[in-house]
Amino acid sequence: MKKITKLVLLAMLLVAPAAFAAEAANGKKADAPAERAYTAKTPKLNRAQIDALLAKPSELLIIDVRRPDEISKIGTFPVYLNVQIDALEAALPFIPKERSIVTVSNHAGRAGKAGDLLADKGFKVVGAIGSQNYEEEGGKIVKIAIPAPKADASAPKADAHAEHKPK
Numbered sequence: 001m002k003k004i005t006k007l008v009l010l011a012m013l014l015v016a017p018a019a020f021a022a023e024a025a026n027g028k029k030a031d032a033p034a035e036r037a038y039t040a041k042t043p044k045l046n047r048a049q050i051d052a053l054l055a056k057p058s059e060l061l062i063i064d065v066r067r068p069d070e071i072s073k074i075g076t077f078p079v080y081l082n083v084q085i086d087a088l089e090a091a092l093p094f095i096p097k098e099r100s101i102v103t104v105s106n107h108a109g110r111a112g113k114a115g116d117l118l119a120d121k122g123f124k125v126v127g128a129i130g131s132q133n134y135e136e137e138g139g140k141i142v143k144i145a146i147p148a149p150k151a152d153a154s155a156p157k158a159d160a161h162a163e164h165k166p167k
Helices: 002-025 047-054 068-074 085-094 109-120 131-136
Strands: 060-064 100-105 125-130
Touching (some): 047 125, 085 109, 125 131
Parallel strands (some): 060 100, 100 125
8 A cells, every 4th residue: 555655656656747738838827827808998009009109209199007016016018108097087187198008016917907097097008018918928027116205304313433531
């Protein structure tokens, strides 16, 4: 019985790496959540389409609808307007209508919804993209480094070279 148990364990150890390799070859991540289906009317753009639009920056407005923590963690395009999707309708008076608009989120789900809202309000929306999708296709996104907090100027500074004489 012990020999059979050892053989089964050995077989499992030998087969497991092959199973993971086959999964990796198929492009699947073991712990990645399933990507939701894209349902927006706004076209979902790919890297080549975005790169063509980025070549004419004076005609383009990129609106990133993610939270600031998502942008700093994941990255985004070099120049963008950040309006979270929940605040988008209130920001409409401040968004120029003469530019072509691309909306951005992580995988384009929220970006598509934002694009649909903007298009319904008369804006010239050319598409939506996920910054992670763009990066997966070989595009370069900007990682934003959060600056370290500044030292408090009112705090007393220690002087390592001061001489302390007893009184």
